[in-house]
Amino acid sequence: MPIITRSAVSVERDDWRQILAQAFRSAGDLLDYLGLAADRLPQVLTEFRDFPLLVPQPYASLMEPGNPADPLLLQVLPLRDELLPVPGFSSDPLEEAGANPDRGIIHKYHGRVLLLAASGCAVNCRYCFRRHFPYADNRVSRAQWQQALDYIRNDTSITEVILSGGDPLLLQDDALQELVSLCDAIPQLKRLRIHTRLPVVIPQRVTPQLAQILKHSRLTTSMVLHINHARELSPALHSSLSTLREAGVTLLNQSVLLKNVNNDFRVLSELSESLFEFGILPYYLHLLDRVSGAHHFEISEAEAVKLHRELLAGLPGYLVPRLVREIAGLPNKAPINLDRQ
Ligand code: SF4
Incomplete structure (x- = not known):
């Protein structure tokens, strides 16, 4: 190039x-x-x-x-x-293969289901827990959406769809419009969530049409962004997110604790403050998922707890994300128990 x-x-x-x-x-x-x-x-x-x-x-x-x-x-x-092969790190640390009942569906949590709407991302994050995910086996074409949506329709305990991937915002707006309309038509669904990093790396992805699609869905819509450092919050992103907020989309953020990137109290507190200025609530602070190829980003659980305690002491509660770890097979993210450290 x-x-x-x-x-x-x-x-x-x-x-x-x-x-x-x-x-x-x-x-x-x-x-x-x-x-x-x-x-x-x-x-x-x-x-x-x-x-x-x-x-x-x-x-x-x-x-x-x-x-x-x-x-x-x-x-x-x-x-x-x-x-480097490192003991304890694997290609599928969350054992998602066992929670993949249908093409494009990951059903790990009660009441909500992940729909893998796209099989790639706009950025390849080196610590990504899905970096080895068999996307080729889970690619859902527009023609196949109905089958994945039938899985959701047939389980009336599911009230929330999470569009994930890859990055679901890789879908073009007309495809996204169709998918959101299909979700709107499933009676028991109440909420639509979009997990994305695309607006962070290409703020222009938040088009006026995207905002309109989300605004006109009958579902309560949230977007969970993935931002790990305050320097990722650009003026262009601020402007894009304003459009989404005006469309009634709730904005949340999840970060991953990464060695030499954000394992520092000042960096994390600046991140939380900046997120709030952008209208985003800090939601989760994840321990690294132990995926092969990412061991050099790992910090110990003890260091994570120390950082989280510093955040609790230094920031108002609503700016302190929940410290969690994903454990394969658990029906929810596992909060790190500060009392036991
Ligand atoms: S954007 Fe998300 S899913 Fe894509 S590579 Fe980065 S962490 Fe993984």
């Missing part, structure tokens, strides 16, 4: 699909863009076909040029460490 210089950020490239098509797909191009000589990052993996580098330019523009330890860069840069 042609190298995009920082000065070439173009206001006319406002079509999110075009921005995605022009995303960085090579570590060399991204490091050139950031003015980083390759010899400053000798541990970078330049080729990794299974889970390659993918970084849209708006997200890269939030990184600090010349800084090999930039917390945004560290989340997306493939490193040789990912190739």
Whole structure:
């Protein structure tokens, strides 16, 4: 791909699909863009076909040029460490294969179900617990949605659909409109939730049409964003989220605790404060899921608890996300019990 210089950020490239098509797909191009000589990052993996580098330019523009330890860069840069087999880390740490009763459906929790509406993302986060997920076996075409929705319709205990992926906002607006309408037509459903990181890496994804689709759904709609560092909260994102708030969408955030990215009280408290300024409630703070290739991001549970205690002492309660871990087979996220530490 042609190298995009920082000065070439173009206001006319406002079509999110075009921005995605022009995303960085090579570590060399991204490091050139950031003015980083390759010899400053000798541990970078330049080729990794299974889970390659993918970084849209708006997200890269939030990184600090010349800084090999930039917390945004560290989340997306493939490193040789990912190739090391580490005991306790596996390709399916949450054992989702056992909760995959139908193509495109993950049913782990009582009353709500995940619908895998898209099989890719706009960014490849190196710590992603689904980085080895068999998306090819779970790709649900528009023609196959009805089968997945029949699964939901036939279980009247399900009252909430969570559009997940991959990233469900990779669907184009007309497809999303159709999917939301199909969910609207399932009588027992009350809520629609969208789990996405796409607006964070390409704020232009929040189109006026997307806001209208969510506004006109009969379901109570929330969007759970995935933001790990205050520097990910850009002015463009602020403007996009205002559109969603005006459409009546509740905005929540989940973060993952990541070594050298956000395992610091000041970083986490700044994140919570900034989220609130953007109209987003800090919701969950996750311990890392132990997926192969991500061990270098892990911090200990004791360190996580210490950080969480500092947040509780330093922030109003509504700015302190719940500290949780996902445990395979449990019907809910497991809160970390502070009393037992
Ligand atoms: S956006 Fe979410 S699902 Fe996609 S790679 Fe990142 S963490 Fe994984």
